[in-house]
Amino acid sequence: MRIERIFEIRTMRQVYKLMAVVTVFAVLIPVATFALPFFHYGERYIRFFAIAAIPATLIPLLITPPIAFIILNLFRIQTLTIDKVDHYVRYDTLTGVLTRAYLLGKTRDALSSGGAFLMIDADHFKAINDTHGHDIGDEALKRIAEVLRKGLTTDALIGRLGGEEFGVFLPGASDTEAVAAAESLCKLMREEGKVIAGKELGLTVSIGCALHRDENTLEKTIKLADSALYHAKHSGRDRYFLAEATDTMPALILKDRMAG
Numbered sequence: 001m002r003i004e005r006i007f008e009i010r011t012m013r014q015v016y017k018l019m020a021v022v023t024v025f026a027v028l029i030p031v032a033t034f035a036l037p038f039f040h041y042g043e044r045y046i047r048f049f050a051i052a053a054i055p056a057t058l059i060p061l062l063i064t065p066p067i068a069f070i071i072l073n074l075f076r077i078q079t080l081t082i083d084k085v086d087h088y089v090r091y092d093t094l095t096g097v098l099t100r101a102y103l104l105g106k107t108r109d110a111l112s113s114g115g116a117f118l119m120i121d122a123d124h125f126k127a128i129n130d131t132h133g134h135d136i137g138d139e140a141l142k143r144i145a146e147v148l149r150k151g152l153t154t155d156a157l158i159g160r161l162g163g164e165e166f167g168v169f170l171p172g173a174s175d176t177e178a179v180a181a182a183e184s185l186c187k188l189m190r191e192e193g194k195v196i197a198g199k200e201l202g203l204t205v206s207i208g209c210a211l212h213r214d215e216n217t218l219e220k221t222i223k224l225a226d227s228a229l230y231h232a233k234h235s236g237r238d239r240y241f242l243a244e245a246t247d248t249m250p251a252l253i254l255k256d257r258m259a260g
Ligand code: GH3
Pocket: 094, 121, 122, 123, 124, 125, 126, 127, 129, 133, 134, 135, 136, 137, 138, 141, 162, 163, 164, 233, 237
């Protein structure tokens, strides 16, 4: 646990609450300390205590609230800043899906139960930018992210690997599940990509899938998915391929699965 996380303060309400608690302690501690000799001197001490208790109460009562307010408010600002930075680190600002680094980190955490990695790349995206402008291109990227969210189960890890390339990890998925997911994504994209921001774009995606195997690293699995994507691109786009590396045949075997 990071030290700053011990002092998670987000609202002014929390600041005022903690300020009250700190002030109560700041007053009680000196007052209780001055009261201690009472147990030794008994009744004779009461008059001295009555006098000592006034500054012992007033001084911390005046000093503590402003100091506590400043310090607690600094913690509040720090917590909110860390939240903001965390958000930038985790989520892609344009599409709202995970960033590359966060997707790969979360995928690594989920690898022990196996699964499938899907690499999704927009087809002829440069032409969309060139013809309709960068803003429409951005809308198209948002649409791809929407399709991924809509077409996949909630446990799927969805991220933007960079540019117009997205990555998905399906924890625990078998090859048939990966293929079914890729097939439905291609189909959904074909439907949802027809018209974007009022423009007839006919946007499609190509997908490369690879099943993660225990003996492979995540990098190797991603490389396999990338090779499958390459084949999907070079055999016509708007389709998916599944890469399979087996014990007996570590080379890439491609199942030609036309989406359609
Ligand atoms: P292919 O079907 O082979 O994938 O062709 P492509 O045109 O999609 O591929 P290419 O890699 O040539 O072009 C990718 C384009 O994506 C180029 C780049 O300008 C665009 N791009 C990358 N990031 C963004 C972005 O954040 N917004 C927009 N609008 N365009 C982006």
